[in-house]
Amino acid sequence: MAPDPKTFLAASVLNDGKIVSYRSLSRELKVHSNVAKKMLYDFHQRQTSKKPGSVHATFLVDGVSKVTNEPSVNGHQKDGEDMHMQSSPYMNSSMPQEENEEDRIPTRSIVLAREEDLEVVKSEFEQLHSIHIYSLGPSSVQRRSGRRPPAPTVPAVRSKELASSRSQEPKNPSTKSTLSSDRPSSSGKAGRATPQPDSKLSSKPATLKREQSDIFKSFSKPKTKSKREDTGSFTGASPAPSAAQPDKKTVHEDEPMKDASEDEQVDDFITEHKTSSKQGKSHSERAAELRKMMDEEDEEMEDTANEPSQESAPIDAPTSQKEASPEPAVVVTGGRRRGRRKVMKKKTIKDDEGYLDSFYTITSPWRASILTSSPYSHKRKASMGILL
């Protein structure tokens, strides 16, 4: 019942985008693990000769490392520096003298290396015992952890992205199909989740980023995106990856193709995020200005929070004009501070209503306001409690 290794590998690596390790292959095909290693090698050879870069291998190198392990060796010899420890009177008679002979504790290293790192790793070895392919995957993987179910956080992140992408992605509808198919297959790679936060942090103009693909490797998909459109059309009919391959290689070998789709979303995400942050900034600046000037306009904002009643309607209108869109977020961020300041500004608000009221505010800070504004005394007291 054992299927042909080539068809199996082609199906799972190329079509499904899975990572196949020698272990899973030997289990799947019921062959000796060493045979499975050779099968992986064979498949890798064939694929790379056909289409270089279509399959990425991870190698396991076993041997004696060149760099002698410092800590393991000099642990006891270091004692020489601290004579007081070693030469305690009751033991110097029996202190072993053979430490010098033990200079080198034989150390064997077993190193997992990506295909492109293999030569570097090999050069670090003094003596090689064996090399074999550990796993094959559709692309080189930052961190292989496919065997385990993804951590709960990852799906959450992804789903968010998906949602955002869905809402903002009508640009090229063809991609959607590829997305959905690609996602689940490579869902095991948790490493993916980490780059994204970075990208958000380094929020740069989306246009800029497109040009910088080389620098920001994780965002290097701009080209792949176009590619992906192609693949999108392909996916319906036939296995996409092979077709996509050449483009991809030109971009960057490492890139998991699935990223292509995500990249776009990331862009969207970033732009959105950025705008919101801008608003946040402007908002704070404005707040500062307002505080200085004690204009009437400031108060409207605070009022909206504080006083739901009469003034709210007229006030709301100006704010909405000034601050374009996603107000709620901003309000939330400033929340606590505003709470305190509200009180002060409230007096200013009273300015708007009548000049007399404004006097009150000036003479006595927020306590005055408490006294004056009886209907809201409840709230005030509560807030006072917190403050005190």
Add this chain to the structure above:
Amino acid sequence: MADQDVDALLQAPSNDEYPTIDRIPSSYNPLHSFDLAKGDQKHYQQQYGDMYFLRLAKLKPAVEEIAAEAWGEIETAGESIRRVDRVLDVRQGELCWVAGTIYMDMPLKPNILDDISKDHWISAPPPREKYISPSGQDQIMLEDESGRLRLIGTPLQISTVVTGCIMAVMGTENANGDFEIIDMKVPDLPRQPQRWERDEASAVLANGNGKSSKKEQKERREGSKVAIVSGLGISGDEGDTLTLDLLMEYLLGEACGQSTQQEIGNISRLIIAGNSISEGTPLYSRDELSDKKTSKKYGYDSAAYNPAPTQRLDDFLATLLPSIPITMLPGEGDPANISLPQQPIHPAMFPRSRNYSPMPGSTEPGWFDSVTNPWEGDIEGWRMMGNGGQPIDDVFKYVEGEERLNMMENLLRWRCGAPTAPDTLWCYPFQDKDQFVIEECPHVYFVGSQPTFETTVIEGPTGQTVRLIAVPKFKETGEMVLLDIDTLEVESVIFKVFNDS
């Protein structure tokens, strides 16, 4: 290690047959020295003071013998050095020697009375890395059942002493009442059993005649190795599994080439020396605890309990167990009791691997042996002794410097597996016997969860040789230690992922 072997697996599959490699069987005969009584038999009402008394009673004769030999015949100015029985009998100005327990009075050492008087109002400061006070306020004293004697003198500065070790000191009491030390002696290594001693004895007993059975002989194979690993630190997160998988595949003999696989077949046993799980038992500070209480929930609270680490450890063990027997010691962070001797991790933690552990009540050691934290036993005839690292980590706080091997050596020479035990290291209040006193010198002494891998051999006065191994935390170093049973030589295997970031 021929060249062709390097690339042997970088070929197209051929019709090569790969023979099944048999693992060398392990001869294993654990001691149950540190098993505590179960259930009702275990009490915590006793005072800890008895432990010091028992320890002194046990070790005083040994150290006095050594001291008498060294100092008994020395004569200065026509007077021999007088032996004093009790600390209180020391006379000012008289050259004498006396044996007792060291007690170190350190202002920075945690003090239970301080805890009670002060700690109610503020949360405890983080535990100190060292107890040594930089201003030199520490005092070293020698005590026995009669009293205490403050010790001064250069031998104290050049040797390592901690609370709880038994020593004999020679010198004079000066005008201030301080005892000026000229020389000091420790009990040094105890008797070391011959290899196979216990197994032969039991065989002799079993057979009734002088010949050991053939079965016993058959088990003694050449060239086997024991793998020791510590601090797996399984957290159940996704990120840390890769080196763990490599370790597993290596031990299973699946990874690497044929020659290496052949060598792996010689590994007859895996010892896990503590801290298999990271944060297995989160301890909440007083503040946190009060917060917790508010969100009390009846029954299983998934927010308070994370099953992933133990599950992952269970998977790891269950994958290895069909191939290799495992001895597992608990460590500081493992789900066992905290005070030494830590009792075996309960099999309920391992729904899959417990099939390999012995039937409850049986005396045979299991294929999967979950053992106590200081543990000793015979593997391939050699006496092994090991712990999860707490005694060394605690001694580390008392002394200057970082030399873990030195501390390990001292522990053996003091004949005390956990000298600081009732003082700063939590332990069970032993009543009849201080179980930490080392009565038979091990051949191999390993300590888990140490910062780096170190090893050396020490020798005792009567020709004992002990291999000391400080086993590093696997999670941090990716290192496993292989002990060659024939030669007691050590090598290390490092698993890593190149350029993992």
